Amino acid sequence: MIRDITIGQYYPAKSILHRLDPRVKIVCTLLFLISLFLNKNVISYALATVFLFCVIKLSKVPFKFIMKGLKPIIMILMITVVLNLFLTSGGDVLFQVWKLKVTEEGLRTAVYMAIRLIYLIMGSSLMTFTTTPNALTDGIEKLLHPLNKIKVPVHEIAMMMSIALRFIPILLEETDKIMKAQIARGADLESGNILQKAKSMIPILVPLFVSAFRRANDLAMAMESRCYRGGDGRTKMKPLVYGSSDRIAYAVTWGYLIAVFLIGRFVAVKLWIF
Amino acid sequence: MSIKLENINYIYSPDTAYQKHALKNVSLEIEQGQFVGIIGHTGSGKSTLIQHLNGLIKATSGALYFEGKNIYEDGYDMKQLRNQVGLVFQYPEHQLFEVDVMSDVCFGPKNQGLSKEECEQRAREALNLVGFPEKYYKQSPFDLSGGQKRRAAIAGVLAMHPKVLVLDEPTAGLDPRGRDEILDQIAHLHKETEMTVILVSHSMEDVAKYVDRLIVMNKGEKMYDGAPKEVFTHYKELEKVGLAAPQVTYIMHALSESGLPVNTDDTTIMEAADEIMRNLKHD
Numbered sequence: 001m002i003r004d005i006t007i008g009q010y011y012p013a014k015s016i017l018h019r020l021d022p023r024v025k026i027v028c029t030l031l032f033l034i035s036l037f038l039n040k041n042v043i044s045y046a047l048a049t050v051f052l053f054c055v056i057k058l059s060k061v062p063f064k065f066i067m068k069g070l071k072p073i074i075m076i077l078m079i080t081v082v083l084n085l086f087l088t089s090g091g092d093v094l095f096q097v098w099k100l101k102v103t104e105e106g107l108r109t110a111v112y113m114a115i116r117l118i119y120l121i122m123g124s125s126l127m128t129f130t131t132t133p134n135a136l137t138d139g140i141e142k143l144l145h146p147l148n149k150i151k152v153p154v155h156e157i158a159m160m161m162s163i164a165l166r167f168i169p170i171l172l173e174e175t176d177k178i179m180k181a182q183i184a185r186g187a188d189l190e191s192g193n194i195l196q197k198a199k200s201m202i203p204i205l206v207p208l209f210v211s212a213f214r215r216a217n218d219l220a221m222a223m224e225s226r227c228y229r230g231g232d233g234r235t236k237m238k239p240l241v242y243g244s245s246d247r248i249a250y251a252v253t254w255g256y257l258i259a260v261f262l263i264g265r266f267v268a269v270k271l272w273i274f
Numbered sequence: 275m276s277i278k279l280e281n282i283n284y285i286y287s288p289d290t291a292y293q294k295h296a297l298k299n300v301s302l303e304i305e306q307g308q309f310v311g312i313i314g315h316t317g318s319g320k321s322t323l324i325q326h327l328n329g330l331i332k333a334t335s336g337a338l339y340f341e342g343k344n345i346y347e348d349g350y351d352m353k354q355l356r357n358q359v360g361l362v363f364q365y366p367e368h369q370l371f372e373v374d375v376m377s378d379v380c381f382g383p384k385n386q387g388l389s390k391e392e393c394e395q396r397a398r399e400a401l402n403l404v405g406f407p408e409k410y411y412k413q414s415p416f417d418l419s420g421g422q423k424r425r426a427a428i429a430g431v432l433a434m435h436p437k438v439l440v441l442d443e444p445t446a447g448l449d450p451r452g453r454d455e456i457l458d459q460i461a462h463l464h465k466e467t468e469m470t471v472i473l474v475s476h477s478m479e480d481v482a483k484y485v486d487r488l489i490v491m492n493k494g495e496k497m498y499d500g501a502p503k504e505v506f507t508h509y510k511e512l513e514k515v516g517l518a519a520p521q522v523t524y525i526m527h528a529l530s531e532s533g534l535p536v537n538t539d540d541t542t543i544m545e546a547a548d549e550i551m552r553n554l555k556h557d
Contacts, residue, residue, distance in 0.1 A: 064289070065290065174368075177363065177368075178368065178369055180325065180330045180363070181361075181363045181366065181368075181369040182369060182381075183330060183356065184328060184330060184356055184360070184361040184363070184431070185369075185381055185382040185385065185430060185431065185434065186353065186356060186357060186381075186382055186385030186386055186434065187381075187385060188353075188385065202371065203369075203371045203381065206371035207368055207369050207370065207371050210368075210371075210416065211368055
């Protein structure tokens, strides 16, 4: 039941994207997100589309799988589109339903907003699909390393993040198991009002907390018995080093960002209202 | 009065990278009152199989009949099914949650809608059946030893008076003595109550002694199904799939190969000892 959550999940495959340095993927994803907000006209959106779909093709992650990640934001997407569509004023009125006017400006903002949101989710989920949680936190740790100078415990934060990420599937599985065990004992989790429903969660939450603490304890013990004592002087088995494909990826993404910026600045193309 | 599975298939996370065909065309029938062992290596599909028995998992394809009725039919009363097929999960002590043992064991009967007195009556019976000492009834379940926790958790399912009791690795993580005690108690239970007992394990040694029928699972398929003696004649094939026949089987086969005409069917140490003595007397 809970197994089917895909957002933030790793999709194992062998592709150029999977092999890239996590830092590259984090930075390039950020650049892509920035580019989405620099988009101003049809050509730059087309460029973003081409860029995104080429990267998806390279990643070897099935398109269907990426689309699944969009499911949770459908509601937000609908609300954004509807609000933008009816509440933005400016330009000619295209049509009118009762008191609600749809203007040129409104239609344009709504469509652009929808595309931005969809690409935003697709872009960032592509990063998590192609990067294991551990690699991701490694990348973040390295990227934030300079903050160490102003006494930010970067390593500890990264370690906490990777532990938290690692525990998500474990705790999900545990929840699944406990839920099944209690259902097998006749627990009713679905019917009743909110209060009864909340009460029926007790047989699941109590064992879940107990087991979370037990696991945390075990992990702490295991880490200490292997002499873990924080980040000072700690070396890595697989240190992150940029390779040639990483440099190419940087160059391509920067090139793309600059292109988007220049198109938005100097090219004035209009296709109907877009 | 039986459980009947017809061509059950189950696929985990279909259409994703993690797709796994966990059960492949499994068909079997279990009569009321049987003591059945299900054996298989880790990942052989045995835990998935037993979760079908009380409808916690719905088969991707296939049919499951409980007492002649297809449980996948619309309007089938799953709750009633779960009252009759009690499932004890692996490490059942992880599901304990109440303030004391008594209330925890009462959780099942309470969900069945019984009165408080009836619940306690059943809880006492069940705790008694698993040999849980009375002085701990009012203790917090979290303060008990591993073995006692497990007894309390098994009692929690027994108190629901199921017709079929399914236990998934009830001895995992227990010491040899705790293991023997629990298994003896389950065998005793089977004799007393005439329940159907289905025991899942990966250890041949454990089950061989108790069950009258053994189902061997391998990679989601039913590999062997028969009396333990029959199944153990395939001890060489069992080894190939990461299982082993009881040590006695090996000794008896070795003896027979080196010329002592013993019967190689024996599965328990006592039977084997008698057989060897009988043969030696002949000489």
